[in-house]
Amino acid sequence: MKFLCVECDKQMAFEERQLPGDGTLAATFKCPTCGRVVAMLTNPMETQLVSSLGVEIGGRTVPAQPLETVRKMVSTGREDAFDEGDEPRGHAAASNGTPTWSADAQERLARVPNFVRGMVKRIYADYAKERGIAEITPAVMDTARSELGLEGM
């Protein structure tokens, strides 16, 4: 799918993606010549169709994770399907530049279904590590969700 500014005869460039959480998606595109911005709004069916292909409008913000679509989209996955290794660590275990998790962040992470939790944990940890964030807090998680477009996780 592409958008053309008919007046300028210019291909519009992707600007921003928003996932309001109701199954819909909003993506904005801007004409590089006149600056006109249009929003593409998809209904839940259309959004789902894109998700089912394992692609992301606006491009990937994080590397593809193992069994990402299965883990994000299957609703009957077993709690103990995956063994991700270590659990989130608190202050006492901090070392090697690996970010630690505040108690609040650990509590919030624990509410994520286990089927997808390990993947979500790794994405947040990588986000923090790349930015030199020592401790993952709920605020860091909110920022990451927004920046990385993880509203569905």
Add this chain to the structure above:
Amino acid sequence: MPPIRTYHELTDADRSGLPEQIGAQRKRVAERLAGVRRVIAVMSGKGGVGKSYVTAHLARALARSKRAVGVLDADLNGPTIPRLLGIEHAPRPTSPNGIEPARGADGVTCISMALLLEDGAPLAFKGPAAESFVWRGAMEASALRELLGDVMWGSLDTLLLDLPPGMQRYIELCDILGAPPAVLTVTIPTPEARDAVRRAMRAAVDRGSQLLGIIENMTGHGFEGTAGDDLAKEFGVPVLARIPWHPTPDSWSALGAQL
């Protein structure tokens, strides 16, 4: 209004890069299967002919002959391979690089939705329930792609794919692999099975798959007919094995020796 340029005439770099994302998915599958000497789809146009049973025992026979064998249970909605390979559930070790397959009888490695789903639960997806047929097929194809590309298969002589009845999963597989896999066809002797299996074999030929041969299963009691011979003659392929109701390990070894 001036003529509007077509989709293909708009060639500016696209940040979404959806074709590139699809390309990356295919590359991931190709890289993961680079250590696999051959991929064989075990299929039939007919349900209930014993595809999974044949797949599991063929895999074991190949493994007993010192070949590294994996099985991908591509029957996402009715997975049975883990049970046939004697695999008990255990959390699959997972790292950023991928998921470790389970290991079953005779060292056969395996991945299956049966290892990932709640006991007794159907494969269900999040998403709008109305008209879910619109997206469900694509979702299952994505799951199949991930089972191929995200499982650490390692170096294998043979990766067997146990397909569900019908043609849909085979077609998805051709698209995901980028080339049609070799095909082993399973039938039972009856004319009803023959007619259904014929359609599947024709589809495989049309897609360019190499037909390795036919396995006629459940022979000797109850099922009358000559489906194996009829299909072999029609498609110019061998009947690799006639598997009796109560096969012995030798039955499977003889089949494995031909592959």
